[in-house]
Amino acid sequence: MALHVKGGLFLTLEGGEGAGKSTQARLLADALREEGYEVVLTREPGGTPGAEEIRHLLLFGEADLSWRSEIMAHMSARCDHLDNLIVPALAAGKIVVCDRFHDSTLAYQGYGIGMGDAERLAFIAGLRSLVACEPALTLLLDLPRDQALDRLHARGGRTDRYEGQAEAFHRRVLDGFDAIAEKNSDRVMRLNAARTPDALSRSILEIVQNRIAQVLDQGAA
Numbered sequence: 001m002a003l004h005v006k007g008g009l010f011l012t013l014e015g016g017e018g019a020g021k022s023t024q025a026r027l028l029a030d031a032l033r034e035e036g037y038e039v040v041l042t043r044e045p046g047g048t049p050g051a052e053e054i055r056h057l058l059l060f061g062e063a064d065l066s067w068r069s070e071i072m073a074h075m076s077a078r079c080d081h082l083d084n085l086i087v088p089a090l091a092a093g094k095i096v097v098c099d100r101f102h103d104s105t106l107a108y109q110g111y112g113i114g115m116g117d118a119e120r121l122a123f124i125a126g127l128r129s130l131v132a133c134e135p136a137l138t139l140l141l142d143l144p145r146d147q148a149l150d151r152l153h154a155r156g157g158r159t160d161r162y163e164g165q166a167e168a169f170h171r172r173v174l175d176g177f178d179a180i181a182e183k184n185s186d187r188v189m190r191l192n193a194a195r196t197p198d199a200l201s202r203s204i205l206e207i208v209q210n211r212i213a214q215v216l217d218q219g220a221a
Helices: 021-034 049-060 067-091 102-113 118-131 145-155 167-183 197-220
Strands: 009-014 039-043 095-099 137-142 188-192
Touching: 009 021, 009 067, 009 102, 009 197, 021 039, 021 095, 021 137, 021 197, 039 067, 049 067, 067 095, 067 102, 067 118, 102 118, 102 167, 137 167, 137 197, 145 167, 167 188, 188 197
Parallel strands: 009 095, 009 137, 039 095, 137 188
Antiparallel strands: none
């Protein structure tokens, strides 16, 4: 019989390019399933058929979107993802593990492309409030940019429009994640992603197990 968490549990993984988010999200989902939990593993932008269509536009489309339309496209994909996958899964008591969410929009569109412009940060914050869904726990994978570049070069594959941005952009994104972590220390847990995947995975699982225990204790109170 599958284990469920009352009200579900929404977990996100964040970080810059090459930090290992997708690998760690998969390893976490596999480990939780082995413990008997029902787990939904997903990603952003994407996760549902409609959101995946928007993902392709954002990452590989040739259209030069205005900054507001780009942010709203990310939020539109997120709403479809929430309505058709994440919210129903949480309502069923499942654990949702998502590779990127709101924090990536703030880091990439707000700090990376927007250079921390107050108007853009406020625009993102307003839309985020309207969407009205936040993760219970965010695992931020920290990796120095030079090490991330080594990983990306070794991985190869097609480069999307964000991966292909100038180095200054990626530095601003990492600065954005730093700011997010400082302002949300109760939700965001920073982890050293320079460790081996197995070592990092064990740390992540321990953190998540502790959070599950807290949620279960609160539900029993």
